[in-house]
Amino acid sequence: MITETRVTLRRAVPADAPTVDTLVRELAAHEGDAAHVTTDVPRWREMLGRDDVLVLLAERAGRPLGYVSAQRRPHLWSGRDILxxxxxxxxxxxxxxxxGRRLMTGLAASVADEGLLIRWEVKPGNTAAQRFYRRLGARLWTKVVAAWQPAAAPTRP
Structure with a gap:
């Protein structure tokens, strides 16, 4: 009996929405953030149909092993898009x-022709991820990330 051991990468399409939703929820649970996932399968179908949203799935014999997700967006200082x-x-x-390395190199290959910069965040305490990213050749620097719900703004300017 021959078992397929090769990992394949492919871009997720709208029909993959249930798989992507499951993987996102697994990641959120792993990070203790499950309560913050508010999207659903129909919304994933919509997002996976957009040109600016990229999700690569890693699979072995059709079984999902993981994913990398990114969004193309403008970078105002450079006047170019980034991923x-x-x-x-x-x-x-x-x-x-x-x-993980295959997913990251696949993501890089997807924008290599355009020479896009790929940018992301990693939690300060996630030293294993930081080591992984450094081995890929990424430059890491400390920066505080802020998020703000405008409804929390003071009522007076």
Whole structure:
């Protein structure tokens, strides 16, 4: 009996919405942020049909192993687009097998012709991820990330 061991990458399409939704929820649960996932399968179908949203799935014999997601957006200082990496996730049973590296190099290959910068955030305490990104050749610097719900703004300017 021959078992397929090769990992393949492919761009997720709207029909992959249930798979992407499951993987996103797994990542959020892993990070203790499950309550913050508010999207659903129909919304994923819409987003996966957009040209500016890129999700690559890593699979082995049709089984999803992980994903990387990014969105193309303008970078105002440079006057060019960049690729804003949102998530990189590999299921626990597929870690330490090169899947994350394949996803990152696949993402890089998808924008190599345009020479786009890929930019992302990593939590300060996630030293394993920082080591991984450094091995890829990424430059890391400390920056505080802020998020703001405008409804929380003071009522008077």
């Amino acid at each position: 804003a990496l949102d998530d990189l996730y590999v299921r626990a049973d597929a870690r330490d097998a090169g899947v």
